[in-house]
Amino acid sequence: MVHYIPALIVGFFFGWLLQKAGLTKYSKIVNVFRFRDMGVLKFMMSALVVGMVGVYFLKDLGLVKLIGTQPTYIVGNLVGGLIFGVGMAGAGF
Amino acid sequence: MRFLKWLRASEWSPYVAGALLGLLAVLALLFTDHLLSGSGGFENIGGSIVKAVSPAAADNVYWKFVQRPGISWSVMVLLGVMAGALVSSLLGRTFKWRLVSDDQWKQNFGPAIWKRWLALFLGAILLEYGAGIAGGCTSGLAISGGLQLTPSAFLFMGGMFASGIPTAMILYRKRY
Numbered sequence: 001m002v003h004y005i006p007a008l009i010v011g012f013f014f015g016w017l018l019q020k021a022g023l024t025k026y027s028k029i030v031n032v033f034r035f036r037d038m039g040v041l042k043f044m045m046s047a048l049v050v051g052m053v054g055v056y057f058l059k060d061l062g063l064v065k066l067i068g069t070q071p072t073y074i075v076g077n078l079v080g081g082l083i084f085g086v087g088m089a090g091a092g093f
Numbered sequence: 094m095r096f097l098k099w100l101r102a103s104e105w106s107p108y109v110a111g112a113l114l115g116l117l118a119v120l121a122l123l124f125t126d127h128l129l130s131g132s133g134g135f136e137n138i139g140g141s142i143v144k145a146v147s148p149a150a151a152d153n154v155y156w157k158f159v160q161r162p163g164i165s166w167s168v169m170v171l172l173g174v175m176a177g178a179l180v181s182s183l184l185g186r187t188f189k190w191r192l193v194s195d196d197q198w199k200q201n202f203g204p205a206i207w208k209r210w211l212a213l214f215l216g217a218i219l220l221e222y223g224a225g226i227a228g229g230c231t232s233g234l235a236i237s238g239g240l241q242l243t244p245s246a247f248l249f250m251g252g253m254f255a256s257g258i259p260t261a262m263i264l265y266r267k268r269y
Contacts, residue, residue: 006125007166011173013117014129014232018174019181020102021110026195033254033261034269042107043114044236050115051240055122064122070228070238070245077234077245080227081252083219088231088253089260091216092195 026092033089103185118240127166128237131174132230134167135221136160155225167233201268227252 021043022028031037058064070077099105118129140162144151156162182188193199193209202208224230227249229238235253238246262269 003125003127003166004169007127007169008173010117010121010125010127010129011170012177014114014170015174015177016181017110017114017117019178020105020185021107022104024178027197030197030261033257034265039107043111044231046108046111047114047118047236048239050112051118051236052242054115054119055240058119058123066241067122067126067128070234070243072244072248074248077227077248078252080223080225081249082223082256084223084227084230084249085253085256086260087216087219087223089257089264091213091220092198093217093220
């Protein structure tokens with residue numbers, strides 16, 4: 001219950017940034033698979049680079065703990081990704 | 094003011110928006126012990142609906158342990174995403190009601206609305222199913238996992254492009 005407001009705030013800025021990067025558009029998503037517009041990758045990789053540096057910096061200072069997302073489960077992660085990619089290229093989201 | 098003008102721009106550089114997203118993820122982890130997630134929220138909502146309609150059908154391992162029904166962190170993030178994207182598009186003056194959402198779609202697959210909606214519906218089922226198997230979507234697994242350097246995130250991203258590229262090739266054929 002307590003964390004509903006922070007979740008809304010995080011989501012708000014997340015949605016804001018997705019919209020500003022154009023990731024709400026069908027063409028933006030599909031064109032990354034056609035190598036015509038690499039916006040999705042530019043966005044994701046910038047987020048990853050900044051996030052990695054920031055998270056590991058704070059971790060080394062002892063301020064955050066890694067929460068871990070998914071355990072490595074090669075078949076599941078890979079097959080899930082393969083199915084996800086078909087849907088992503090088809091729907092464009 | 095330049096800042097206000099920037100705030101009202103219709104689109105930002107993907108590098109800037111991406112870097113800000115990375116910052117947002119770091120702040121989220123610091124202050125809330127959560128990271129970005131999205132697709133799980135649909136499963137929590139789906140679970141709640143199934144539980145209300147037929148409790149026996151909801152009585153399985155997935156909904157009991159993996160994605161519990163109810164209003165979760167992801168559901169609230171999803172609501173926030175919608176609100177944020179709405180405000181952003183209103184400020185950028187790109188907000189518009191549309192049935193077929195994209196010019197590129199119309200050029201390649203014609204103006205028929207049902208085709209677009211069918212592709213959206215089927216594509217979304219595959220998206221959600223794939224995300225369910227892998228344990229997350231582009232935000233919940235690829236970004237949140239990737240910035241903690243979990244191998245699952247990179248396997249997922251590899252899979253996503255390995256199938257997305259041929260799917261786009263098949264759909265666009267000569268126009269690829």
